[in-house]
Amino acid sequence: MxxxxxxxxxxxxxxxxxxxxxxxxxxxxxxxxxxxxxxxxxxxxxxxxxxxxxxxxxxxxxxxxxxxxxxxxxxxxxxxxxxxxxxxxxxxxxxxxxxxxxYVAGATDLRDLVERRGPLAPAECARIGLAVLDALNSGHETGVMHRDVKPANILLAPDRTGAPYGRVLLTDYGISVRPDAGETRYTLASVLVGTSGYLAPERATGGPPTPAADLFSLGCTLYYAVEGHGPFDRESTLAEVTAVVMEEPRPPVRAGALGPVLRSLLEKDPGRRPSASRAEAALSEIVTPRAEPYARTRTDLGSQPPWAGVASAPPPPTAPAPDGFGPVAAPPSAPRHRREVPRVLRAVLAASLGLLLALGGVWYAMARQGGGGGTGRALPYGSAVGLVRPLKDGDCVLADWPGPDRFTGTPRLTLDPSCGAQAPDGQVMAFSAAASADEARKEGSARCEERTQEIRERLADVRSLAVVPTGAGFGLAGRRTACLVLGAHGPVYGPLGAHRRLGSSFTDTANMQRRDCLRAPSERDAGLVSCSGPHDQQVLGFTRLGRDVTLTEARTRSDAACAKDVPPRDYGFDPSVYTSGSWTSQGAWKSGTHFVVCTVRKQNGGTMEGDES
The missing domain is CATH 3.30.200.20 (Phosphorylase Kinase; domain 1)
Structure with a gap:
């Protein structure tokens, strides 16, 4: 560091x-x-x-x-x-x-939220899309096109119940226009109006602004929210505009039930895009799936939080969604000729089946005596998670994901009792009690998002993860979901929030948080101290350096980057007395995030006192 x-x-x-x-x-x-x-x-x-x-x-x-x-x-x-x-x-x-x-207190824009927490669940994206669509419709009814719908122009804030991100607001009508009002369009020659990767192809080629163009931009925005990147992201503005006009969007991989809606909104031909009412119906179907007659209601697995397990059985055929949105109903199976099984073969199969059932009974009886792994009881969170005891507040964990991508699938968790020696991936920061295992499964993820919001907003690169008990392990888990905060792209390297001890040294910047007060005996050592007493620096926020910047280069550039992006004067510090400081560490470069911790310190190197924070 x-x-x-x-x-x-x-x-x-x-x-x-x-x-x-x-x-x-x-x-x-x-x-x-x-x-x-x-x-x-x-x-x-x-x-x-x-x-x-x-x-x-x-x-x-x-x-x-x-x-x-x-x-x-x-x-x-x-x-x-x-x-x-x-x-x-x-x-x-x-x-x-x-x-x-x-002023929308506690708001964050959709772009920043996805950058910090990663892609959102399809159902959550559909909820956001419905709110933005409602705002756009109100403008379209009065003849006003927004013309710059993008993640940075969508604010998410707590609603009246306190639910994080419950309030959705569209902002920045700076390039709006009434096409039929004869007004001047406030643009500059040879400059595109809008944001390149979110601009409708007909707008990129000089066509007029229309409601359909705003819906295309909404499709790009929802694609970003569910995938973590735009459908036409490229290395340059020119390449993005070319892709919008000439290329198909990258096929979504996380969209689940939202996929057919995105494909329709991103049609090149505006005449083939859905109307606002059709888009609203399709998004509503994802937020609140309708029950199908004569069939058990089945939520699209793509709309569940990343924690949800995937059933091994293939999905039943699904009915078409309203107004032509997918998925399409499966065609009836073609008739097959039945082949008579020889009597001797039937007897052999019956005997084999009987033997398998007998062996299964013996295995089950032994398993009941030995109990998976010798525990003699159900695992609180199931075999995939693997923990034999329920999580406790402050437990540090190592997360082994089933594939190459973090937050995809169910991770196997192991405890790190030292909370630092093994570079833990995260820590238990809260719990969500439930009346039943079904309630925990349905509500646990959203409640954990709410309970960990404050600590996540103080850290640079973390996400929430709900560890939901199984039905068999619900009582053993204390009838509650464990709410973890994990590094979004790598370990957190140590305890978080109130679990950190004053006087302890940081081994990495990953668990430094906003408003932390630091002692810094050298350029490579920093420790956590009380803000009410003398300290050398205080953490104000974070910034990121470019992907091409090496860690060695970062150590000479980070102060200037912090002075530009997180200036102490914006936090009430007198620029004639205070200046920007910064901390970098290997963890942010190993994960590829290149996060820098920005601090304030005295220009003369003196100690800051308690009343200054």
């Missing part, structure tokens, strides 16, 4: 009313700030227009300002919609417009 060696808006008051607190993010048109409305004593989000060139030409400047006003006007037309970020006002400050918007 190694410590690496424009003017902030924090503290400015905009239009005599809005005090800028910190920067929430940046987009194509500028920055979004968290601000305090001094008149109403509440928090809002302010969108600031930033020109990439210092002094754009007059016409271009006017076009950018007009685009901002148009964004506010279009979004304000959807004011009060449950799935659109509310726009409160548009104002001018020092000659430039600022858009005053609803």
């Amino acid at each position: 190694h410590s690496g060696s424009p003017t902030s808006g924090v503290g400015r008051v905009i239009a005599g009313r809005y005090l800028l607190l910190n920067r929430l993010g940046s987009g194509g048109m500028g920055h979004v700030w968290l601000a305090h409305d001094q008149r109403l004593a509440c928090e809002v989000a302010l969108k600031e227009i930033v020109f990439r060139d210092l002094d754009p030409a007059g016409e271009e400047r006017e076009a950018r300002v007009a685009r901002a006003r148009a964004e506010a006007r279009y979004a304000a037309g959807l004011r009060g919609h449950p799935h659109v970020v509310t726009v409160h006002d548009v104002l001018e400050h020092e000659g430039l417009p600022w858009i005053v918007m609803e």
Whole structure:
């Protein structure tokens, strides 16, 4: 592990009313700030227009300002919609417009969520898709096309019940347009309007914006959510645009029941894409599967969380989904000629079957006496997981996945009592009690997501995993699901959250978390200390370096990257006193994530005191 060696808006008051607190993010048109409305004593989000060139030409400047006003006007037309970020006002400050918007507390965008946690389950993607589709429909009914539907423009936030990511909001109407209103389209010559990998092919070739084009972009977005990458991801913008126009999307591998919907939304010909109502019906079917007559209801395995086991029996034929979406019903089997089995062969088969049943009875009796592995009882989480005792709070585990990809299939778990000597993959951080094994199976994964949300948001690269008890092991497991936090792409190397002891040293940056206070006796050693006392650095957040950056190069570049992406001034630290620090480690380079931990420290190398954090 190694410590690496424009003017902030924090503290400015905009239009005599809005005090800028910190920067929430940046987009194509500028920055979004968290601000305090001094008149109403509440928090809002302010969108600031930033020109990439210092002094754009007059016409271009006017076009950018007009685009901002148009964004506010279009979004304000959807004011009060449950799935659109509310726009409160548009104002001018020092000659430039600022858009005053609803501040969505605890929100993360879909792109960041998938980058941190990995692909989502198909049913969860369908739920998100329904909300975005509802927002788009409301705009389409008034003639407004969004034109930039993509993961970064979809916010997920806790809903009123506290469920994480329960609220879905579409934002950034910055390039919206009413095609039939005769308005100027605020674009620059030779610049595509939209995001290359999510642009409909007819838009990429100069066609007009239509509802069908927005639905294509929604298809690309849901593909990203369920697969972890876009359907037309390429090495350059030009290659992505070419792929959108000329190539078919990569076949999805995780989509399950969502696959047929994605294929329909990603049709090159807009006339062959489903209408909004057909798309809504198909997505609703995935979120709440309908029962089929004369057949046992069967959830598509692709719509279950990664933890769910796969049945060995082949699936029964399924009825077609509404409006032509798959899967297609299996055709009836062709008639076969029955062949009479000779009487002697029947006798031999009967004798063999009897022998097998007898041997099976002997094996079962011995197994009941010896109990798998000598335990004499059921395994709490089943034979695939392999643990002979229920998990306890703080247990560190090693996860052996059945295939090359993490979070695919059911991992075999073993305990790491040292919680560090074997580079553990994760740790038990919470539990979810249930009234029955069936309730644990149905609700365990979502509840674990909720119970581990806070710790996951403090770490750079982790995911939640629900270890659900089997029916036979439900009582033995304490009638509860164990909620693990595992490294998304590699080990966590040590204990997490409150299970870490003050004074302990970090062996890797993977279990450093936001707001940690560190002692740093050297550039290679860091330990966890209380923030109420003297400390050398404090963790503010994380950034990532490019795939081509080596670990050796990272140690000289990481400070500058943190100063750019996680500037201490955005967290209230005086830039004349404090500066950026950083930590890198081998773990992030072994996993290929290239995460860097960004900290704040004093410029003179002095100790920070408790009241500064």
